Amino acid sequence: AQKVTQAQTEISVVEKEDVTLDCVYETRDTTYYLFWYKQPPSGELVFLIRRNSFDEQNEISGRYSWNFQKSTSSFNFTITASQVVDSAVYFCALSEGWYTGNQFYFGTGTSLTVIP
Amino acid sequence: DGGITQSPKYLFRKEGQNVTLSCEQNLNHDAMYWYRQDPGQGLRLIYYSQIVNDFQKGDIAEGYSVSREKKESFPLTVTSAQKNPTAFYLCASQSGTGSGGASYNEQFFGPGTRLTVL
Secondary structure, three states: OOOEEOOOOEEEEEOOOOEEEOOEEOOOOOOEEEEEEEEOOOOOOEEEEEEEOOOOOOEEEOOEEEEEEHHHOEEEEEEOOOOHHHOEEEEEEEEEOOOOOOOEEEOOOEEEEEEO | OOOEEEEOOEEEEOOOOOEEEEEEEOOOOOEEEEEEEOOOOOEEEEEEEOOOOOOEEOOOOOOEEEOOOEOOEOOEEEOOOOOOOOEEEEEEEEOOOOOOOHHHOOEEEOOOEEEEEO
């Protein structure tokens, strides 16, 4: 079974629209970490944010915001007033436990296209 | 500047040949990883290493081999046993220190190598 599910394969929005990328995870660990990465057309993954399982506070960074809800095992990502530069593939990932080298479980990614 | 370098960026291989992808990091990170990405798919873990001279198989290790002789280097060899090697390969590293347990730390990624089998 998939540990991280990103049900939205592709999303297209018109510039300045808001868009939410969904991420649902599955784990039995009480200690875990969630991440979002951006993969622009160049291919290199860029780290955006991490959240640990003990901190359910939502976070806002400029036009980006993240909503972490343990009750629904979701860690959704919202881009406000989208821009063409936001066009990329976005990955959600899960890491369980405490130790370096634990496997990251990546979702299949959501390809976002922002139309000018 | 600290970071991860992968070379070459594009690689072409004839069927039946082994090929080695380079991954070097100067971030002093303990853990290193190799992922494979196919079009429209997520990242699948090939191998990972937590310390020098030690590595573990990931989900799709068959047809691949690695070595970790130095902390900063983690080369991946795609052997002729790999049936469908054409893909985008990403190397990553992760620090072993930090608050909240080491798994708290994000993985840093290299620019990737696109391998095509002719």
